[in-house]
Amino acid sequence: MERDSSRRKFLSLAGKIALVFTASVTLFSSKKIKNEEEYIFINGWLLRKKDLNDI
Amino acid sequence: MIYDLNKIHNDPFKDKQFDICIIGGGIAGITLSMYLKKSLNILLLEAGGEDFSIESQEVYKGKNIGHEYFELDATRARWLGGSSNLWGGWFAPLSSIDFRKRDYVKYSGWPINKTDLDPYDKEARSIVDLPDKNQSINYQGWTDIIEESDKNLNGFKFKWSSPPTNFRDKYKSKLVNRSNITCYINANLTDITLSDNLSSIKKIEIKNYKGALFNTNAKIYILATGGIENARLLLNFNKQCKNGIGNDNDLVGRFFSDHPHFMIGSYITDDHISKIFSSKKVEKRYDYRITFLTPSEKFQKNDKVLNFGLRVEPSLKAYSHTQSFRDKLKDVVCSNDLSESIVKKFRGTLDCWTDGDIRISAEQAPNPKSRVTIGSEVDKLGLKRTILNWQFQKIDKTTFKKASMDFAKLFAKQNLGRVKIDDWVLTENAELPGFPQEVGGNHHMGTTRMSALPSEGVVDKNQKVFGMDNLYIAGSSVFPTTGHVNPTFTIIQMTLRLADHINARDIRV
Numbered sequence: 001m002e003r004d005s006s007r008r009k010f011l012s013l014a015g016k017i018a019l020v021f022t023a024s025v026t027l028f029s030s031k032k033i034k035n036e037e038e039y040i041f042i043n044g045w046l047l048r049k050k051d052l053n054d055i
Numbered sequence: 056m057i058y059d060l061n062k063i064h065n066d067p068f069k070d071k072q073f074d075i076c077i078i079g080g081g082i083a084g085i086t087l088s089m090y091l092k093k094s095l096n097i098l099l100l101e102a103g104g105e106d107f108s109i110e111s112q113e114v115y116k117g118k119n120i121g122h123e124y125f126e127l128d129a130t131r132a133r134w135l136g137g138s139s140n141l142w143g144g145w146f147a148p149l150s151s152i153d154f155r156k157r158d159y160v161k162y163s164g165w166p167i168n169k170t171d172l173d174p175y176d177k178e179a180r181s182i183v184d185l186p187d188k189n190q191s192i193n194y195q196g197w198t199d200i201i202e203e204s205d206k207n208l209n210g211f212k213f214k215w216s217s218p219p220t221n222f223r224d225k226y227k228s229k230l231v232n233r234s235n236i237t238c239y240i241n242a243n244l245t246d247i248t249l250s251d252n253l254s255s256i257k258k259i260e261i262k263n264y265k266g267a268l269f270n271t272n273a274k275i276y277i278l279a280t281g282g283i284e285n286a287r288l289l290l291n292f293n294k295q296c297k298n299g300i301g302n303d304n305d306l307v308g309r310f311f312s313d314h315p316h317f318m319i320g321s322y323i324t325d326d327h328i329s330k331i332f333s334s335k336k337v338e339k340r341y342d343y344r345i346t347f348l349t350p351s352e353k354f355q356k357n358d359k360v361l362n363f364g365l366r367v368e369p370s371l372k373a374y375s376h377t378q379s380f381r382d383k384l385k386d387v388v389c390s391n392d393l394s395e396s397i398v399k400k401f402r403g404t405l406d407c408w409t410d411g412d413i414r415i416s417a418e419q420a421p422n423p424k425s426r427v428t429i430g431s432e433v434d435k436l437g438l439k440r441t442i443l444n445w446q447f448q449k450i451d452k453t454t455f456k457k458a459s460m461d462f463a464k465l466f467a468k469q470n471l472g473r474v475k476i477d478d479w480v481l482t483e484n485a486e487l488p489g490f491p492q493e494v495g496g497n498h499h500m501g502t503t504r505m506s507a508l509p510s511e512g513v514v515d516k517n518q519k520v521f522g523m524d525n526l527y528i529a530g531s532s533v534f535p536t537t538g539h540v541n542p543t544f545t546i547i548q549m550t551l552r553l554a555d556h557i558n559a560r561d562i563r564v
Contacts, residue, residue: 039467044320045387045475046463055385 057230059104060242060263068261068271073098073237074562076259076273078244078288081137082543083529083550084279085222086182088236089229090554095562098273099230099238100261102280103134105223110264111241114434115284117441121425123489124313124445130497131281135240136223138281138543141497144219146183146544147211148176150362152352153418153538159359160450162310162421163536166507166516175548182547183216184225207354207461211347211364213540244280245436247292247300255524262436274562277553279529282311282499283441286427286532289503289513291438301503301513301520308427308502311445312419312537313495317488319459319480321409323383324373324472329410332369333376344369348462349539358461360454363417364539365462373410380472383408387473413474415458416496418539420450427502445495447487455480498542500531517556518549529553 040049058067073096077084080101088099103111111134117127124130132140149169156164230238239261245268246260258272278285286308290299301307324332338344348365355362386408419425425446429439456476463474479485488494506512509521514533520526529550531542538545 039464041481042388043390043475044478044481045473046460046467047384047387047473048467051384051473052388055381055388 056236057105057227057238057240060239060261060267060269061104061265063263064267066269067239068269071271072096073271073273074275075557076100076271076276077279077529078259078276079137079279079281079284079530080135080223080238080240081132081279081281081530082139082222083546084137084277085226085230086547086550087277087279087529087554088233088238089226090551092558093233093235095235095558097236098271099236100242100244101135101238101240102243103132104240105135105227107132107134107140110435114243114436114438115441116434117283117287117443118430118432119443119445121444121446122487123494124443125495125497127283127441127443131283131499134223135227136221138497139220139222142219142543143541144183144216145213145541146216147213147540148172148548149538149540149545150349150352152355153362153536157356159356160361160420160536162423162511165535166505172545172548172552175551178551179544179547180214183220183543185214185216207351208348208365208465209351211349213347214544215342243436244288245438246294249295249300253295254522256526264435273525275525275527275557275560277527277529277557279550281530282502282532283427283443285528285530286311286502287429287438287441290427290429301523301526303522304510306423306504306511306513309423309425310421310501310504310535311425311427311443311499312421312501312534313445313498314416314537314539314541315419315447315451315455315487316414316416316493316496317455318412318414318477318492319455320413320463320474320476322367322411322413322466322472322474323380323387323408324410325470326376326380328471329373329376329380332373332410335374337371337374339371341368350458350461354461358457359450360457361418361420361450362539363415363454363458365458366414366416367411367462368414369411370409372408378408384473387475409475410472413459413462414493415455416539417451417454417458418537420448421501421504421536422446422448425501452480452487496541498531498537500534500537500542503528503532504535505533506535518553527553527557 038049040047075095076098077087078100088097112128115128115133132138151169154165154168241263243262245262248257250257256276258270261269289301289307293299346367426444428442430442432440459476459480466472466474503513505514514520514528518527518533531546
């Protein structure tokens with residue numbers, strides 16, 4: 001039980017750290033994003049550029 | 056009549072002469088025996104029994120040395136009825152383009168056209184018990200939502216033999232009652248002796264599981280043991296031809312193909328689509344939820360892609376409209392691969408929101424390096440076991456990528472939702488996934504391909520082995536290319552055509 005709880009805390013922390021340090025990298029990495037007309041790739045999702053204004 | 060060769064002690068073939076010997080009691084072999092003229096004296100040899108047995112199925116064991124593939128004794132059925140004991144009942148004819156030579160698909164082109172097989176459609180449908188009306192799977196997924204008018208991707212429907220016709224159950228009584236057919240079960244072809252000039256079969260050797268050997272002969276032989284076994288047997292019979300029968304040009308066993316089946320991504324739906332789905336009755340059967348899209352000929356030519364079936368598979372969650380499109384988009388943008396992979400590493404899985412998956416089942420480009428060979432290990436009958444080296448080419452991966460990109464754009468453009476394409480599809484040089492992906496369709500094709508010239512194939516346009524007067528091959532091993540549809544319908548069409556050809560042949564001695 002205690003171990004699970006520690007794991008959850010760690011996961012939560014790891015997730016946040018990962019988000020902070022990788023979100024920007026992922027968003028602007030030329031490897032991950034390919035601009036194609038009105039489309040943009042983020043995390044493998046093909047989005048419309050206007051989606052970024054909608055959220 | 057059906058006899059069990061395991062239970063026979065005296066030579067039942069002594070002083071007997073058959074017109075036709077069909078080796079293999081599966082879909083092709085049984086169909087052929089039913090549609091050959093009743094004036095022909097037919098011997099049908101089935102290597103297994105009437106039901107599954109370990110002693111027969113074990114003969115199919117072999118080794119996979121290429122891309123991850125099914126265990127070779129699990130991907131096929133070695134008893135009466137063959138693969139009809141396992142099939143799912145989906146079928147559709149190949150498209151016209153599948154038969155044509157395409158300059159962007161090396162080794163493409165059949166020596167026959169779709170119009171050569173169309174006349175057999177009606178009979179093929181009756182063989183698998185399709186109702187007369189234009190029955191198809193009652194798809195309840197996206198069919199009514201995705202616009203059919205998209206220029207690149209078109210809606211597609213499989214027909215459905217439901218329940219899937221089992222050829223043993225359907226035809227067993229006919230095999231018993233037809234006076235011109237003698238069927239032996241547990242009868243394994245273990246050797247072929249050719250005439251001195253090597254241009255025809257003189258006699259064959261048959262072995263039961265007790266080790267008893269028999270010899271018999273016929274005027275015409277048809278090998279119909281499946282897309283892997285047809286090649287294995289021809290390669291094994293090398294006492295007179297060092298490369299095996301029909302293999303002067305080293306083509307037997309090459310061009311092995313399946314229909315690669317891979318999950319290529321997932322999707323979220325826009326609110327108006329989610330509302331449509333939430334108003335639908337939840338369809339729990341996976342088969343009913345799928346919608347198929349196939350590429351137009353123009354798309355295939357312009358983008359130099361293979362034929363494929365893209366399967367849009369709504370999840371059960373898609374039928375409950377609980378999260379707005381905006382929130383889903385936020386999740387998509389805020390999540391990232393690294394954090395996801397960390398969580399997955401600790402938890403094993405991570406249930407991220409998606410409204411469904413996208414899967415592809417595609418044509419595989421003919422590849423001479425993708426092949427069946429025989430190893431040194433022998434089975435209990437004394438034949439060398441199969442080694443399968445399943446290989447892909449760049450155009451296979453390109454097809455997956457272009458198919459998923461086009462669908463993702465269609466989805467976004469029509470404001471249906473957004474699509475995620477999996478990393479391996481987008482990443483240059485990434486290997487294709489293995490299990491637990493579906494990987495293939497258990498469709499074994501291409502290993503004795505049909506061609507106009509002996510230098511390019513194993514059988515001619517009538518499925519007769521080049522250089523042999525009295526040996527034909529039936530089944531999907533003769534497909535030079537595969538299209539994207541399940542092969543059963545084409546196997547039946549071609550077998551009916553083969554029956555017509557043999558019926559028209561003068562086989563008097």
